Amino acid sequence: MEPGEGPGSLGLHGDEEIIEVVELGPPGPDDLAEEMEDVDFEDEGAEEPDAEAWDSEDDEGVEDGMEAQDDSEVTFSLHSASVFCVSLDPKTNTLAVTGGEDDKAFVWRVSDGELLFECSGHKDSVTCAGFSHDSVFVATGDMSGLIKVWRVDAKEEVWSFEVGDLEWMEWHPQAHVLLAGTADGNTWMWKIPSGDCKTFQGPACPATCGRILPDGKRAVVGYEDGTMRIWDLKHGTSLHVLKGQDGHQDPLTCVASNQDGSLIMTGSVDCHAKLVNSATGKVVCVFKMESVTPKAPISEGEEAESNSVESLGFCNVMPLAAVGYLDGTLAIYDLSTQSLRHKCQHESGIVQLLWEESSAVVYTCSLDGAVRLWDARSGKMISEYRGHSAEILDFAVNKDASIVVTTSGDHQAKVFCVQRPDR
Numbered sequence: 258m259e260p261g262e263g264p265g266s267l268g269l270h271g272d273e274e275i276i277e278v279v280e281l282g283p284p285g286p287d288d289l290a291e292e293m294e295d296v297d298f299e300d301e302g303a304e305e306p307d308a309e310a311w312d313s314e315d316d317e318g319v320e321d322g323m324e325a326q327d328d329s330e331v332t333f334s335l336h337s338a339s340v341f342c343v344s345l346d347p348k349t350n351t352l353a354v355t356g357g358e359d360d361k362a363f364v365w366r367v368s369d370g371e372l373l374f375e376c377s378g379h380k381d382s383v384t385c386a387g388f389s390h391d392s393v394f395v396a397t398g399d400m401s402g403l404i405k406v407w408r409v410d411a412k413e414e415v416w417s418f419e420v421g422d423l424e425w426m427e428w429h430p431q432a433h434v435l436l437a438g439t440a441d442g443n444t445w446m447w448k449i450p451s452g453d454c455k456t457f458q459g460p461a462c463p464a465t466c467g468r469i470l471p472d473g474k475r476a477v478v479g480y481e482d483g484t485m486r487i488w489d490l491k492h493g494t495s496l497h498v499l500k501g502q503d504g505h506q507d508p509l510t511c512v513a514s515n516q517d518g519s520l521i522m523t524g525s526v527d528c529h530a531k532l533v534n535s536a537t538g539k540v541v542c543v544f545k546m547e548s549v550t551p552k553a554p555i556s557e558g559e560e561a562e563s564n565s566v567e568s569l570g571f572c573n574v575m576p577l578a579a580v581g582y583l584d585g586t587l588a589i590y591d592l593s594t595q596s597l598r599h600k601c602q603h604e605s606g607i608v609q610l611l612w613e614e615s616s617a618v619v620y621t622c623s624l625d626g627a628v629r630l631w632d633a634r635s636g637k638m639i640s641e642y643r644g645h646s647a648e649i650l651d652f653a654v655n656k657d658a659s660i661v662v663t664t665s666g667d668h669q670a671k672v673f674c675v676q677r678p679d680r
Contacts, residue, residue: 265418280491304619327644329671333370335363337663340664341384342651348392350655352409353662356383362397364409367655367662367672374412379403385426389433394449396435404437406449415450424463431473437463444478446490457488457495465509470535471518479509485523487538497538505529507565513578515571520592522578524566530580532592541670542595546582568609572617577633579619581607585615587621589633599636611622615656622649628673642673 339356343368346352351372356362362376362383376386376397385398398404402420407413422440429436433449442459444467460483462664469476475496476488483505487497509528512523513534520534530544546564558657568581576592585603587610590596612619617633626645631638647666654661661673 272283275488278476294338294638296480310554315535328642328673329644331367331370331672331675333363333365333642333670333672335365335372336361336380336668336670338668339647339650339666340668340670342386343653343662343664343670344387344656345575345662346388346392346395346409346456347390347656350657350660352388352392352445353653353670353672354386354388354395355664356386356397356399357664358382360399362386364395364407364412367660370672372438373409374407374409376414376418377491378414379617380407385423385437387426387428389428389449390430394428396426396449398423400489402439415521416452418447418452418454422446422463425467427467429467429473430468430471434437436467436469436476438478439469440464440563442480444476444488455490455493457486457493459486460484463508466512468511468512468514470514470521471516475518475535477512477514477523479505479512479523479525481508483507483509483527484527485509485512485521485533487521487535489548499523499531499533500538503531504627505531508568511568513570516619517574520571522569522571522580524569524580526563526565528564528566528582530566530569532578532595533679544578544588544595545598546580546581546586546588567607569614570610572619572633572675573614574613575617577617579610579612579633581610581621583607585623586630587619589619589631589636599629599633601636603676605648607650611652611654613654614656616658618658620652620654622652622663624648625672628652628663630675644673644677646670 296490307470336357336359340355340357342356344354353367354505356363361377363372377671379399379401381401383397383399388395394406396406400421404418407414408415416658421440424438426437437445437446444457444464460482461482465480467478481483484500487496489496505525505527509525511524521535523531528546532541567583571574571578578590579587583606589599589603591598603623607621607623610621619631619633628642630640645665645667649663649665652663664670
């Protein structure tokens with residue numbers, strides 16, 4: 258992908274680089290829940306998988322020699338295909354769960370990569386995985402819609418359920434409650450492990466992204482038709498619907514909220530990021546990434562270069578938000594002035610961004626296989642970490658921001674120790 262256009266008509270300061278945005282917001286799929294009593298199912302086998310031969314078919318797009326530099330401390334190599342997702346256990350940050358294209362999910366120790374148990378029984382790529390808020394349970398979900406929940410200490414499966422094709426999954430920030438969005442437009446909510454269930458019916462198109470707000474009482478869900486709904490979880494009613502001019506012109510790709518849940522940000526294939534007041538459902542402002550150079554006419558047979566918002570998130574300590582784009586641009590927006598503060602350019606597309614919990618530092622991972630740390634106040638890169646020989650597909654940062662765990666198309670997950678000279 259071409260690097261994004263340089264500073265110019267956007268009033269940037271000097272040669273700022275685009276930063277990738279990392280999403281912290283309300284507790285995510287790693288949220289843990291309270292102590293659980295009944296375990297309904299026996300362990301389905303936690304023996305170590307065979308080390309299968311790796312195929313290299315999905316390593317395209319990465320330059321030769323990318324793997325020469327390896328800054329990681331630990332490499333987890335039990336997956337035999339691309340590793341799509343990772344979450345850390347919220348309580349201790351000592352365990353990771355990863356899911357992959359090999360239809361497998363593993364819970365393993367971050368300190369040494371030691372396997373704790375395999376979450377067996379999936380029949381399709383595992384694209385969602387996360388711990389409950391108290392690290393008692395871990396949930397894994399595959400593309401076909403099979404969701405399984407395991408009790409971590411007993412390494413036993415306690416619940417499973419099959420929905421339509423799975424788009425996203427997230428634990429409740431304070432309870433043993435799991436939410437998931439599916440391709441038929443539904444959002445599902447279950448109590449775990451009883452399985453008590455409620456559904457929230459969206460439009461007849463995929464529920465592409467979702468997030469439970471920090472109050473634990475509402476969830477925001479984005480859809481493929483560009484609409485967004487804020488749901489009351491207790492009553493199952495839609496509090497606000499944003500559509501038409503208030504919605505997006507293209508499918509939603511990501512959604513985030515600030516720490517107190519008063520503001521929501523939605524990102525879309527239409528390259529817009531919308532800031533929404535969660536209480537009123539009104540759009541506060543729209544951040545648009547305009548192209549600074551005129552687009553060359555597309556000759557026949559050529560495809561227009563696509564761009565979209567891939568990830569976004571709010572800073573906890575300053576009124577800033579970060580938006581990461583497929584063209585490699587990391588935009589830092591000032592919420593108080595509703596203006597672009599910095600543009601940080603990556604060589605290739607941003608996959609995900611996360612803010613450090615207690616500072617104005619943004620982490621990005623990108624298709625070039627690197628993790629980068631950016632100072633959102635100056636727009637300057639702090640450091641970069643390499644080690645994967647293919648694109649990074651997901652990553653997680655621990656609470657004290659000392660460790661980053663990444664997953665990649667190279668079939669590996671890696672643990673990087675983040676050295677910050679300023680602390």
